Structure formats: structure tokens, C-alpha cells
Amino acid sequence: MNILVINSGSSSLKYQLYNMTDESVLAKGLVERIGMDSSILNHKPTGKQEVTEVSEILEHNTAIRKVLAILTDKEHGVIESIKEINAVGHRVVHGGEYFKASALVDADAKTKIRQLFDLAPLHNPAAMMGISASETNMPGVPQVVVFDTAFHQTMPEKAYMYAIPRVLYNKYKVRRYGAHGTSHDFVSKAAAEYLDRPLEDLKIITCHIGNGASVTAVQGGVSVDTSMGMTPLEGLMMGTRSGDLDPAVVPYVMNKEELSVGEVNSMLNKHSGLLAISGVSSDMRDIIDGAEKGEPNSTLAFEMYEYRLRKYIGSYAAAMNGVDAIVFTAGVGENASLLRERVLNNLTFLGIELDAEANKVRSGDPRRISTADSKVQVLVVPTNEELVIARDTHRIVQGING
Ligand SMILES: Nc1ncnc2c1ncn2[C@@H]1O[C@H](COP(=O)(O)OP(=O)(O)O)[C@@H](O)[C@H]1O
Ligand SMILES: CC(=O)OP(=O)(O)O
Ligand SMILES: [Mg+2]
Structure with missing residues (x-):
């Protein structure tokens, strides 16, 4: 077929x-x-x-x-x-x-x-x-x-509800849904396989960092929290998206700049993130180039991106009361060894020991970038959302045919 x-x-x-x-x-x-x-x-x-x-x-x-x-x-x-x-x-x-x-x-x-x-x-x-x-x-x-949202439907209410009037959930289903679930599901399963340990026993933090980016706490194979919210705007700083900010910024800026709903949405989704802070690009390759040349705006963009990602990893270790493995995936996660190095060298309190040489290896296969003895195992696992979609499609179509 x-x-x-x-x-x-x-x-x-x-x-x-x-x-x-x-x-x-x-x-x-x-x-x-x-x-x-x-x-x-x-x-x-x-x-x-x-x-x-x-x-x-x-x-x-x-x-x-x-x-x-x-x-x-x-x-x-x-x-x-x-x-x-x-x-x-x-x-x-x-x-x-x-x-x-x-x-x-x-x-x-x-x-x-x-x-x-x-x-x-x-x-x-x-x-x-x-x-x-x-x-x-x-x-x-x-x-x-x-x-993308299906994998996160296992999140408990305490993780998916916003602390705003309940009527907004009842009327409009305003809550957190997450995204990139196909990828978080795929790489967490692949990580358990690589580590040769039962998925049911593992606390894994998966970092899908591409154009859009999200972090998920996967406990026993199910998503228990994820950084994207009602829409894919919440959470990490991204290529062109702001990620988390004080919600009061939105009405304040709308008022001062006389922005419409559409304009403010466009500002936060398309004109923020790495692009806004660096002033040059939404592409992590350009940001790293700029930072390596000592360009101050790219340096700040890189530092903010790394800092925010690291804070999410720390908070999900707290959410699960521990973490066995951290997985990096998608365009940035699979390729940006400098970002991984900065994140991991600032998480030594978790018992993470980076293998600096392994972190520099480029490969299309799942690989370990922590030492084998590291208390938390750190892996790079190339994602394959398309393959998961093909497999699900195959399974469902076979179901209707037979
Ligand atoms: N060698 C690299 N170093 C750093 N970042 C990279 C590298 N290669 C690709 N990227 C980043 O990956 C991003 C795209 O990731 P990808 O997962 O393909 O995104 P999407 O599927 O959301 O379009 C690019 O914006 C780029 O910043
Ligand atoms: C949901 C989302 O952010 O998707 P993408 O990373 O493809 O933009
Ligand atoms: Mg993608």
C-alpha cells in the first residue's frame, strides 16, 4: 500500500x-x-x-x-x-x-x-x-x-486548566492542548528502546525544537505536561513566536499602539522570538553565526532561548519529581550542538554529565550525548512525524478495508 x-x-x-x-x-x-x-x-x-x-x-x-x-x-x-x-x-x-x-x-x-x-x-x-x-x-x-494535540489529551486537569473563570472553559474550551504530540510520542518511545528500558518505568523530558518548539514531560509513556497551550504560542521562545509573557502585556500594547486583535496576534506569532530579539533572523543557524561573531543582539537572542529552554526542563523535572532521560529533537534540537552544550552544562545539579565529544557527532540515528554513567541520560533522537502519520493512516485504512 x-x-x-x-x-x-x-x-x-x-x-x-x-x-x-x-x-x-x-x-x-x-x-x-x-x-x-x-x-x-x-x-x-x-x-x-x-x-x-x-x-x-x-x-x-x-x-x-x-x-x-x-x-x-x-x-x-x-x-x-x-x-x-x-x-x-x-x-x-x-x-x-x-x-x-x-x-x-x-x-x-x-x-x-x-x-x-x-x-x-x-x-x-x-x-x-x-x-x-x-x-x-x-x-x-x-x-x-x-x-498534534492527541498525545497530550492525557494531561491531568491541573496541567491543562488556566486559572481564569471556568465559564471560559465551559463556553469556549479555553484550556491548554499542547502540540507536536506526534513527535513527542515518537521520540519518547524511541528513547526507551535505545535505553533498552520499559517506557512505563521512565520519566522523560522531550524537547522538540524546530521552527515551533515545545517541551513535554512524558511519564510512563504518556504526556503529563507540555509547554504549548491553547495555541502553539505559549511556552518556549521560538523562531518568530514570543512564547510565555505576562498576559497584561497584550492589552497594554494594544492600547498604546492601537493594535487590533489580528495585529497583536501577528506580532506575537510572526514578529517575535529569535527574529525580534536578534533583529536579523528566525533561523538558529544565523543566530549562532551572529553570536559567534560577538554580535550583541544575536548573543542575547541565543542566551534568552537557551535560558528559557533550561527553565522548562527544570520545571518538568519538578513536575515529575525526577527525570531519567532528556531527549533533543527537530531541526534545532538535532543539529545545534552549541545550544545543547549550554543547556546541559547548566543542569549539572540534576546529575547530568555531558559527553562533549559525543555531542559534536552529526548523525541521522538516535545517539547518547551524556556519559553512560550520567544520572540522567541525554539523547538526540531524530524525529519522524511523517512516518508516524503514515503508520496511523495505514492502520486506520486497513481497519476499514478488513
Ligand atoms: N545546523 C543547524 N544548527 C542550528 N539550527 C539548525 C540547523 N539546521 C537546522 N536548524 C534549525 O531548524 C529549524 C527548522 O526546524 P524544523 O524541525 O525543520 O522545523 P519545522 O518542521 O517547524 O519547519 C530552522 O529554523 C533552523 O533554525
Ligand atoms: C504546532 C507548531 O508549532 O508546528 P510547527 O513547529 O510545524 O510550526
Ligand atoms: Mg516541524
């Missing part, structure tokens, strides 16, 4: 085509700048030359058509016809309280995803565009939705 996995962003669409017989990737790629003047499709077919096409792609429907065209292209394609795609799996960031697990797309699921637009304005509308575009271009092919 071939499964197409789609991760739709507001102006991008990432895809991977899997052959589930051996879970091999037939092709993967990315459409960027959807809706802008020139869109870019970058396609990587396994065993063939990578291609980049620039064209006008105004919406997700056209993006999907382009992806299907290149997947079946004589020269760059990996399948003969669209009919060889047996199912589609979509990443959806927000499942609210509706979805505790992945689900088949039907009218009811679509209604619920739409009802959650308000709670994830940057993410859910994009996912819905991806779903509609797939339905239009692959009619009759089963579609499955896999939610």
Missing part, C-alpha cells in the same frame, strides 16, 4: 510518499510560497535527481495538483498513476478535545476541524485546505487525520 503524507502550512505544503510494505520513502518534497508571486516546488524522488520548479501556485488545490503531477511524471516521478496512491494522511495541529487519536476523514471530522479554526488560526485552516484539495484531486481515496 502506498500512502501520501501531507503537512500543510499556511503558505507551504510538505509531502512524503511511502511504500508501506517496507516503510520506504518513494519521494518527498516541499511546495513553498503558496499564494505569493513565485512558488517553489522542490521534489526529491528516491534514487533519482532532485528537481526544483518555480511557477505560480495560488492555492493548495494547485499545489496538490503539481505534487500529483510530479509524482507521476515520466522523468521525475516514482509511480505511474495517481491510482497507486491508496490513502492520504494529513497532519492537523489542533484536534481540541474531540480527537484523542487519529481518525478517518468524514463529514463529522471536517466539521470538528473547522470548529477548531479559532484555536489554531495559523495551522488548522491550512490543514483543511490540504484535505479539501486532496479530496478534489484524489476522489474516493481514504484520508486520515493525525493530530
Whole structure:
């Protein structure tokens, strides 16, 4: 069975085509700048030359058509016809309280995803565009939705409630939901496997640090707390998102600067974080470059990012009354050895002993970066959200077929 996995962003669409017989990737790629003047499709077919096409792609429907065209292209394609795609799996960031697990797309699921637009304005509308575009271009092919929030539905009430009037929860479901659950779930399981210890016995802190970033306390294999909240804005400082701040800042700034709700949302989600403090970039590579050159704004951005991440790790060790393992994953977590070094060398009170040489090794495999004797084991585990989505899609589609 071939499964197409789609991760739709507001102006991008990432895809991977899997052959589930051996879970091999037939092709993967990315459409960027959807809706802008020139869109870019970058396609990587396994065993063939990578291609980049620039064209006008105004919406997700056209993006999907382009992806299907290149997947079946004589020269760059990996399948003969669209009919060889047996199912589609979509990443959806927000499942609210509706979805505790992945689900088949039907009218009811679509209604619920739409009802959650308000709670994830940057993410859910994009996912819905991806779903509609797939339905239009692959009619009759089963579609499955896999939610970032599902893994965190195990959080206890004391972790997910905000200390604000309960009526807001009753009326609007204002509470903490978390995100990146697919990744936190995957890397915590992989860590237990690597350590060769039962997941049920472990207290693990997983740090998913990419463009968006979140930390999760995983106890006995379930999420007991996570740093993202009602939306993916709470918690860590991120590429362009502020993370935690005094909520009183919001009405204060809105009043002083005469900002609308949309404007203040955009300020906190798109014009804050590393980008705002460094004044140059949201990309950790540029921040590290700047900091290494002694540039003061990049240095401050790096220090704030590291400090805030370290504080979350400390607080989740307290939340679980201990920690057996810390896991770093996603673009920054897997690659930024300097950030890991700074975080870990300032957590020696937990009994962490960094293996400085192991921390510098670059690899696509799970690896230990603490000493083998370190009281808390520290691992780097490359995440693979797409594979989890493909597996869930496979399982659910097999369920309906058999
Ligand atoms: N070598 C590196 N050193 C530091 N940061 C890196 C490196 N490579 C990638 N990154 C960071 O990873 C981020 C992207 O992470 P990723 O998990 O791919 O994000 P997303 O899936 O949210 O788009 C980039 O913004 C970049 O800052
Ligand atoms: C939820 C979220 O922040 O996702 P991403 O990291 O893909 O932006
Ligand atoms: Mg990501």
C-alpha cells in the first residue's frame, strides 16, 4: 500500500510518499510560497535527481495538483498513476478535545476541524485546505487525520486548566492542548528502546525544537505536561513566536499602539522570538553565526532561548519529581550542538554529565550525548512525524478495508 503524507502550512505544503510494505520513502518534497508571486516546488524522488520548479501556485488545490503531477511524471516521478496512491494522511495541529487519536476523514471530522479554526488560526485552516484539495484531486481515496494535540489529551486537569473563570472553559474550551504530540510520542518511545528500558518505568523530558518548539514531560509513556497551550504560542521562545509573557502585556500594547486583535496576534506569532530579539533572523543557524561573531543582539537572542529552554526542563523535572532521560529533537534540537552544550552544562545539579565529544557527532540515528554513567541520560533522537502519520493512516485504512 502506498500512502501520501501531507503537512500543510499556511503558505507551504510538505509531502512524503511511502511504500508501506517496507516503510520506504518513494519521494518527498516541499511546495513553498503558496499564494505569493513565485512558488517553489522542490521534489526529491528516491534514487533519482532532485528537481526544483518555480511557477505560480495560488492555492493548495494547485499545489496538490503539481505534487500529483510530479509524482507521476515520466522523468521525475516514482509511480505511474495517481491510482497507486491508496490513502492520504494529513497532519492537523489542533484536534481540541474531540480527537484523542487519529481518525478517518468524514463529514463529522471536517466539521470538528473547522470548529477548531479559532484555536489554531495559523495551522488548522491550512490543514483543511490540504484535505479539501486532496479530496478534489484524489476522489474516493481514504484520508486520515493525525493530530498534534492527541498525545497530550492525557494531561491531568491541573496541567491543562488556566486559572481564569471556568465559564471560559465551559463556553469556549479555553484550556491548554499542547502540540507536536506526534513527535513527542515518537521520540519518547524511541528513547526507551535505545535505553533498552520499559517506557512505563521512565520519566522523560522531550524537547522538540524546530521552527515551533515545545517541551513535554512524558511519564510512563504518556504526556503529563507540555509547554504549548491553547495555541502553539505559549511556552518556549521560538523562531518568530514570543512564547510565555505576562498576559497584561497584550492589552497594554494594544492600547498604546492601537493594535487590533489580528495585529497583536501577528506580532506575537510572526514578529517575535529569535527574529525580534536578534533583529536579523528566525533561523538558529544565523543566530549562532551572529553570536559567534560577538554580535550583541544575536548573543542575547541565543542566551534568552537557551535560558528559557533550561527553565522548562527544570520545571518538568519538578513536575515529575525526577527525570531519567532528556531527549533533543527537530531541526534545532538535532543539529545545534552549541545550544545543547549550554543547556546541559547548566543542569549539572540534576546529575547530568555531558559527553562533549559525543555531542559534536552529526548523525541521522538516535545517539547518547551524556556519559553512560550520567544520572540522567541525554539523547538526540531524530524525529519522524511523517512516518508516524503514515503508520496511523495505514492502520486506520486497513481497519476499514478488513
Ligand atoms: N545546523 C543547524 N544548527 C542550528 N539550527 C539548525 C540547523 N539546521 C537546522 N536548524 C534549525 O531548524 C529549524 C527548522 O526546524 P524544523 O524541525 O525543520 O522545523 P519545522 O518542521 O517547524 O519547519 C530552522 O529554523 C533552523 O533554525
Ligand atoms: C504546532 C507548531 O508549532 O508546528 P510547527 O513547529 O510545524 O510550526
Ligand atoms: Mg516541524
